[in-house]
Amino acid sequence: MQPVNSRIDPAPSRLSYRYQRMMLTPLFRFGLRVVMPFSVAALAAGVWFSDQDRRDNINMVIDDVRTSIVERPEFMVQAMAIDGASIGVSEDIREILPIDFPMSSFDLDLNAMKETIAGLSPVKSASLRVRPGGVLQVNIVERTPVLLWRLRDGLHLVDAEGFVVAEANGRYAHENLPVIAGQGAEKQTTEALNLIQAAGPLSTRVRGLVRVGDRRWDVVLDRDQRILLPEIGSVSALERVVALSQVQEMLERDLQVVDMRIGDRPTIRIAERSVQSWWQIREIRVGKEE
Numbered sequence: 001m002q003p004v005n006s007r008i009d010p011a012p013s014r015l016s017y018r019y020q021r022m023m024l025t026p027l028f029r030f031g032l033r034v035v036m037p038f039s040v041a042a043l044a045a046g047v048w049f050s051d052q053d054r055r056d057n058i059n060m061v062i063d064d065v066r067t068s069i070v071e072r073p074e075f076m077v078q079a080m081a082i083d084g085a086s087i088g089v090s091e092d093i094r095e096i097l098p099i100d101f102p103m104s105s106f107d108l109d110l111n112a113m114k115e116t117i118a119g120l121s122p123v124k125s126a127s128l129r130v131r132p133g134g135v136l137q138v139n140i141v142e143r144t145p146v147l148l149w150r151l152r153d154g155l156h157l158v159d160a161e162g163f164v165v166a167e168a169n170g171r172y173a174h175e176n177l178p179v180i181a182g183q184g185a186e187k188q189t190t191e192a193l194n195l196i197q198a199a200g201p202l203s204t205r206v207r208g209l210v211r212v213g214d215r216r217w218d219v220v221l222d223r224d225q226r227i228l229l230p231e232i233g234s235v236s237a238l239e240r241v242v243a244l245s246q247v248q249e250m251l252e253r254d255l256q257v258v259d260m261r262i263g264d265r266p267t268i269r270i271a272e273r274s275v276q277s278w279w280q281i282r283e284i285r286v287g288k289e290e
Contacts, residue, residue, distance in 0.1 A: 076102045078134040085140035089122050093138065096120075105130045122165050147189060148174055150181040150208070160193065162186045182211030191234065195219065198238045201246060216261070225251060228259045237263065 022028045049055055078101055082090045096116055099108075110128045117126040117138065125141045143165045145157035155168035157177075164186070168174055178196050185192065192209050195217060199206050202221065210218040217234055219227040229237050237260040245251040250258070250268075257269035 073134075075105050076134050077105050077108065077130055077136050078102050080136040080138060082138045082140060085138075085142060086122075089120065089140065089142060092120055093117055093140070099136070102134070108136070121163065124159075145174070145177065147192060148177045148179045149186050150179055155179075158186055158189060160189055162189045178206065179208035180211065181208060182214075184214035185209070185211035187214075188217075192217070194235050195229075195238055198235045198242070200242055202242055202251070205251075221251070225255060226257050228257060228261050230261045230263060233263065240266075 049058075077099075080094070080097075080099065080101070082093055085093065097113055108130070110130075114126050114128050117123055117128075117140070122142050123140055124143045127139045129137050131137045143159040143161075143163055145165045146160050147158045148168055148171070149156045149158045149164070155171060155174075157165040157168050157174070158180075159165055171179070178192075180186070180189075180192050188211065195209060196203065196206065199219070205221045205223075205225075207220045207222055210220060212218055216231040217229045219229065219238060221227070227238065227241055241251075241258055241260060255268050255270060259267045259269070
């Protein structure tokens with residue numbers, strides 16, 4: 001009879017060997033330590049939240065917590081202050097922003113309110129913030145009208161960028177503003193302002209600028225005189241007319257049109273009454289000679 005070996009076999013079982021090999025795999029360890037607990041927790045939460053009463057209770061608790069935070073006195077807005085705006089613009093802002101005070105600052109969409117205010121024609125830019133003390137501060141920069149744009153339906157105030165600010169109450173309400181007219185006049189406000197500045201000594205006689213064919217300008221003076229300017233170099237052409245008027249008093253004569261559209265060949269048109277007077281004088285002289 002052979003002796004029985006009492007020592008335990010140190011070799012692992014096949015199942016233990018496979019488990020140890022799988023534990024050496026990073027993906028398996030991640031699934032065992034992360035994915036499996038997360039899946040079990042998600043399953044348990046899904047089962048717990050499947051009850052409608054539990055969901056309603058959770059939502060009520062969340063709403064109560066949110067309300068207790070957003071309605072704290074330091075977060076409440078009590079009034080609105082508007083700076084930099086005229087009375088009419090301030091009234092328009094309060095009308096388009098119907099805020100029911102007091103209101104939590106968390107419920108104010110400042111970006112949307114800013115876009116709404118910036119959509120007003122007289123407003124160039126706007127900024128909003130909630131300042132300490134629960135005041136919604138609105139700072140406005142209004143457009144400054146520099147021209148009167150004449151249309152068929154009346155006069156409109158236009159700023160230096162060509163934006164229509166508002167409807168004018170009448171010419172005499174804005175006597176200090178020059179008048180522009182014609183197709184595309186509001187798109188060339190910079191050139192129009194340069195022409196008005198170039199008029200210099202003639203500025204008191206300038207009644208307005210007329211855009212012709214959306215290509216060039218006519219300067220309208222008192223006494224039914226008009227200066228026709230070219231498409232290119234209109235400012236320099238007007239400066240030449242001003243210089244001639246100062247030296248030779250050209251515009252003090254009975255002229256109707258000064259045509260500067262052809263730079264090398266400026267022309268003038270005498271008023272019809274002067275032409276008739278000249279012919280009458282000539283006929284008298286011819287009669288005397290006979």
